[in-house]
Amino acid sequence: MNIKVDITEQREDFARLEIAGEIDAYTAPALREKTEPLSKQEGIHVVADLSDVSYMDSTGIGVFVGLFKGIKANGGHLQLIGLSDRLKRLFDITGLADIMDINSEVKGGME
């Protein structure tokens, strides 16, 4: 059970995360710790690439909901990309796909 969280780009108003591995009850605290500071930045646009996430359970959903609410409260935007069908289904079932930005096209060269 491993997780790798890299912040590959970070500016005042933009951050890009690459997450790889499994997100479950054991790895979720590490993910939360790494992402929490981002949600405190005013008006930030965060893109999280989940292409290399092989497994995610409901605890992982919890982390992203927390992040989503935090970023939104500070006037920012969270975008999740690269979700596999399995992951996408989790967001569909939970109704989150209707309120979160999931698997949309990333605009080339963020402003």
Add this chain to the structure above:
Amino acid sequence: MEIQSCVSILNEWDIVAARQLGRNVAKELGFGTVDQARITTAISELARNIYLYAGEGQLCIDRLNENGKAGLRIIALDKGPGIPDIRKVMEDGFSTSGGLGAGLPGVRRLMDDFNIDSNPGEGTDIRATKWLR
């Protein structure tokens, strides 16, 4: 009857002096080598806490004689930041997370009696006694 001698703790070498003092008294009182090692380990921990967290303080050794029972008391005094939550530093596992009061529960277990008094901003007074069996 109490006879006290003290060592000022200002730097790491003073920890050695405090240990030496404690060992000499322990030997004189007739403690065996195992108990001597326990007493000096306790002294090390307490003196190190002073050195690391209070900056300076004193470590004193008392010879006790109560109802014919001989004992050795370690007194660690400092005027450092004090400990806001004593119950927390007396919990096992707290020392590993660093911070104030490293190893205090361990010191308590090495000795027979243990007493701690601390007020934030005023300093800390720790007393630990071992009785000769």
Add this chain to the structure above:
Amino acid sequence: MNKQETLEAQYSKILQEYMNNQSEQALYAAQQFSRTALAKKVPPEEVISLQKNAMQQLMPDLSPEVWHSFDILLEVMTAYGFAFREHQSLLDTQKELKNEMEIASNVQDTLLGTSVPTVDGLEIGALSVPAKQMNGDYYHFVHDGDHSVNVAIADVIGKGIPAALCMSMIKYAMDSLPEYRKDPSAVLESLNRVVEQNIDDSMFITMFYGMYELRSNILHFASAGHEPGFFYRGKDKEFLDLEARGLLLGVDKNAKYKRYEQAVEVGDMVILMSDGVTECRTDEGFIERETLISYINEYIELPPQEIVNKIFRDLERLQHFQLRDDFTIIILKRTK
């Protein structure tokens, strides 16, 4: 004192025997000795002292350097003794916590207890098993006379104590909304507001709420992000997803929950579960919904309670008897 002397005598005897013949038997005796010593919680520095004392008896003429070397060993082992005592004390604490957990788990059972209603024409089977001691899954039945049987199944994200505490809140929130009991969407909307106000940002709850109308045999239901259940159509022997969309409880206080309907014929079944069932990990990966269907199919002729028991038993074995998540499954079957 006495215990010390006997230990000392034992140790000395073993050491002497080994010095004479280096036998495996003496080494085995040493191992047995350590078992006793550990049971008596003899710290490591004490063992060094035993060694030194025994050596002094057996070989009094060794050079002073050898005796000095013991001082270093003693000092080092005293530090190990420090850790050994902490370990002992942590073990005691762990035991206390375990006892407390057991009591808490009993309290939870009493708090959240629900009985499966007996209804003419509707057979019900239900089973909920926690992965750890405390259950973060929850189900609840309300039997409303001739009118309806209501069923709620919920899953708190996370396991253990935080999840269990959360569930108690949900249970009381549900108990205090009797007038809404009949309408699944109203129930979920009320609960959502309670949850949104009361829990942490990264904690939330999924819930399926169903109201089975006994006269019309229609299941009215709504879902708050809960794993979809199955509808088994007895006539065609086919499984359909009991699809319902709705947001998790606790994310958005204005969330709306759509109410769905499903007519139930004789021989049809409604199968509800928590994600501990579908997210069950096995050596070959996850249980697919199709695999789960094939398991249910195998027992389809049995009464609902037996079906849920057997499915649990099978999935438990697939996971080598280690549940990673709380597991809940409920089956309602119309029999006439």
